[in-house]
Amino acid sequence: MKDTIIELLHSALDTLKTEGIVPGDVAPAIKVDATKDKAHGDYAANLALMLAKPAGKPPREIAARLIDALPKSDAVAKVEIAGPGFINFFASTAAAAEIITRVLNDGDAFGRNDHGQGEKVQVEFVSANPTGPLHVGHGRGAAVGDCISRLLEATGYNVTREFYYNDAGVQIANLALSVAARVKGLEPSDPAWPADGYKGDYIADVAQAYMHGETVTADDREVTASADPDDHDAIRDFAVAYLRREQDLDLKAFGVAFDVYFLESSLYTDGKVEATVKRLVEKGHTYESDGALWLKTTDFGDDKDRVMRKRDGHYTYFLPDVAYHFDKWQRGFTTVIDEQGADHHSTVTRVRAGLQALDAGIPQGWPDYVLHQMVTVMRGGEEVKLSKRAGSYVTLRDLIDEVGRDATRYFLAARRADSQLTFDIDLARSQSNDNPVYYIQYAHARVCSVLRKADSEDKAFDHALAQANLAKLSDEREKNLLNRLAAYPETVERAAKSREPQQVAQYLQDLAAEFHSYYNAVKVMVDDAEIRNPRLALGLAVRQVIRNGLDLLGVSAPEEM
RNA sequence: GCGCCCAUAGCUCAAUUGGAUAGAGCAACGGCCUUCUAAGCCGUAGGUUGCAGGUUCGAGUCCUGCUGGGCGUGCCA
Numbered sequence: 001m002k003d004t005i006i007e008l009l010h011s012a013l014d015t016l017k018t019e020g021i022v023p024g025d026v027a028p029a030i031k032v033d034a035t036k037d038k039a040h041g042d043y044a045a046n047l048a049l050m051l052a053k054p055a056g057k058p059p060r061e062i063a064a065r066l067i068d069a070l071p072k073s074d075a076v077a078k079v080e081i082a083g084p085g086f087i088n089f090f091a092s093t094a095a096a097a098e099i100i101t102r103v104l105n106d107g108d109a110f111g112r113n114d115h116g117q118g119e120k121v122q123v124e125f126v127s128a129n130p131t132g133p134l135h136v137g138h139g140r141g142a143a144v145g146d147c148i149s150r151l152l153e154a155t156g157y158n159v160t161r162e163f164y165y166n167d168a169g170v171q172i173a174n175l176a177l178s179v180a181a182r183v184k185g186l187e188p189s190d191p192a193w194p195a196d197g198y199k200g201d202y203i204a205d206v207a208q209a210y211m212h213g214e215t216v217t218a219d220d221r222e223v224t225a226s227a228d229p230d231d232h233d234a235i236r237d238f239a240v241a242y243l244r245r246e247q248d249l250d251l252k253a254f255g256v257a258f259d260v261y262f263l264e265s266s267l268y269t270d271g272k273v274e275a276t277v278k279r280l281v282e283k284g285h286t287y288e289s290d291g292a293l294w295l296k297t298t299d300f301g302d303d304k305d306r307v308m309r310k311r312d313g314h315y316t317y318f319l320p321d322v323a324y325h326f327d328k329w330q331r332g333f334t335t336v337i338d339e340q341g342a343d344h345h346s347t348v349t350r351v352r353a354g355l356q357a358l359d360a361g362i363p364q365g366w367p368d369y370v371l372h373q374m375v376t377v378m379r380g381g382e383e384v385k386l387s388k389r390a391g392s393y394v395t396l397r398d399l400i401d402e403v404g405r406d407a408t409r410y411f412l413a414a415r416r417a418d419s420q421l422t423f424d425i426d427l428a429r430s431q432s433n434d435n436p437v438y439y440i441q442y443a444h445a446r447v448c449s450v451l452r453k454a455d456s457e458d459k460a461f462d463h464a465l466a467q468a469n470l471a472k473l474s475d476e477r478e479k480n481l482l483n484r485l486a487a488y489p490e491t492v493e494r495a496a497k498s499r500e501p502q503q504v505a506q507y508l509q510d511l512a513a514e515f516h517s518y519y520n521a522v523k524v525m526v527d528d529a530e531i532r533n534p535r536l537a538l539g540l541a542v543r544q545v546i547r548n549g550l551d552l553l554g555v556s557a558p559e560e561m
Numbered sequence: 562g563c564g565c566c567c568a569u570a571g572c573u574c575a576a577u578u579g580g581a582u583a584g585a586g587c588a589a590c591g592g593c594c595u596u597c598u599a600a601g602c603c604g605u606a607g608g609u610u611g612c613a614g615g616u617u618c619g620a621g622u623c624c625u626g627c628u629g630g631g632c633g634u635g636c637c638a
Binding site for chain 1: 563564565566567568572573574575576577578579580581582583584585586587593596597598599600601602603618619630631632633634635636637638
């Protein structure tokens with residue numbers, strides 16, 4: 001429908017150019033928007049407003065000329081000039097109802113497109129170090145990163161979900177020390193407890209499993225505990241594998257799966273860190289000072305230069321980060337999205353600077369970043385900072401156990417990443433019946449219920465009869481729903497392009513609201529089959545779109561509630 | 562001090578990416594179940610979009626400056 005209007009406007013614009021009313025060299029991007037207010041029709045175009053200046057005429061006059069020049073179309077019932085010069089289009093009922101045919105024909109594919117043309121895209125997210133259970137912040141990253149991946153897949157990209165983790169550095173040494181201390185029966189309150197040790201109860205679980213000689217499988221590794229309390233290497237390897245497995249169980253419970261697990265240690269063993277240093281030195285962007293090796297990141301927009309190799313010969317985290325991203329580039333990902341917590345935002349400039357310093361033809365501003373702000377968890381009107389299991393933070397598992405997978409995903413993904421988020425457990429739980437995610441799912445379940453009723457009363461949906469009578473969907477609420485359904489593909493497109501899954505959530509809430517309103521006002525299961533079947537078709541289309549949209553969010557669409 | 566993000570109804574958040582009269586849910590109040598699921602609907606009330614300028618036919622959205630909050634500003638990750 002929208003495309004039809006754009007075509008009509010293009011034709012009208014050409015006519016005006018031919019008549020010399022509009023200069024021939026102007027080429028405005030013709031934009032048609034769905035209206036918010038039904039008094040403004042179904043779709044509105046601002047073309048006349050944009051042409052006013054180049055044409056040197058008042059916008060309303062241009063609008064009138066455009067309307068005169070519009071080719072006739074069965075799709076348009078009425079056209080009006082409104083306000084400062086908007087052209088409002090009223091769709092004919094038959095044209096509006098065509099969306100149902102499209103939704104039902106396309107099914108699960110409705111709203112998907114192939115704009116990405118199979119381009120390889122990598123989304124890196126979560127990337128938690130294996131030193132403990134995933135916390136709420138990781139949960140937000142998991143929800144947002146996975147939804148962005150789903151959106152990109154839905155718009156034709158070939159997406160790789162990647163999880164990067166450090167399995168070697170200082171914090172892993174601390175992890176090993178902590179587990180070793182637990183193995184020896186120490187508790188965090190003991191004076192002999194390691195200074196930077198991890199204090200959560202889960203460390204005791206790891207120690208116990210280690211001493212029982214358990215075998216754990218995580219990523220592509222399988223580790224059997226030696227149960228030797230003095231073998232620090234064995235304890236470390238076991239602890240890393242154990243906690244990676246824990247994190248994977250959390251992610252699995254959350255409905256998130258990764259294609260690639262990338263180990264920081266592999267950058268060293270494969271010589272990629274050394275190669276990166278060598279190349280940076282060769283390209284002339286480094287210097288030595290105070291016994292350390294520095295990269296002149298200030299050449300690329302950083303506010304101060306950064307140390308790559310410390311005085312003690314070890315590399316800072318910054319260097320493997322650059323080596324890792326260079327590796328991504330070499331793997332052929334022209335588009336890479338890093339989803340991280342905003343507390344790591346300072347790495348953005350540095351990584352990009354390091355990549356530019358490599359002089360490898362990597363575009364400036366590569367890779368893309370989506371940074372999510374902090375999550376605070378509230379319970380009983382107070383901020384919750386402690387979890388029994390983790391000790392110092394609220395875990396993702398805590399949330400899934402308390403409020404459920406669907407609600408947790410929805411809460412974490414249905415908000416803009418760049419604003420801080422308050423997760424109120426009381427709200428998500430005690431008022432769970434009024435939870436937006438249930439509101440949407442309920443609309444889906446209601447359609448399913450109507451369809452079950454149709455089957456049981458021997459009034460099963462008749463496709464041909466529905467098709468023949470789609471134009472009978474002329475109720476105001478039915479038109480609202482039809483327009484809303486028609487807006488779904490562009491919502492997906494826009495959400496994918498801007499990496500904003502919350503747009504899908506918002507859309508679904510609007511669609512569910514319109515359906516609930518319709519459901520209460522208009523009975524579907526009427527005796528007249530010529531009325532009942534188009535309404536059933538509308539219900540089927542709504543159900544399909546809710547299902548498709550919830551799938552993009554990784555939320556289930558139950559048939560009964 | 563400097564950098565990034567944020568500020569919208571009492572609360573949690575939206576706003577078709579610059580469009581017309583800023584919308585939902587929760588909380589409050591009043592209605593609607595003998596009829597397809599009341600986890601719902603209808604209605605009432607709630608706003609100078611933090612403040613002050615600017616750009617534009619048009620600004621919650623873009624620009625500048627303030628105010629307030631968060632994060633960062635390691636030879637930590």
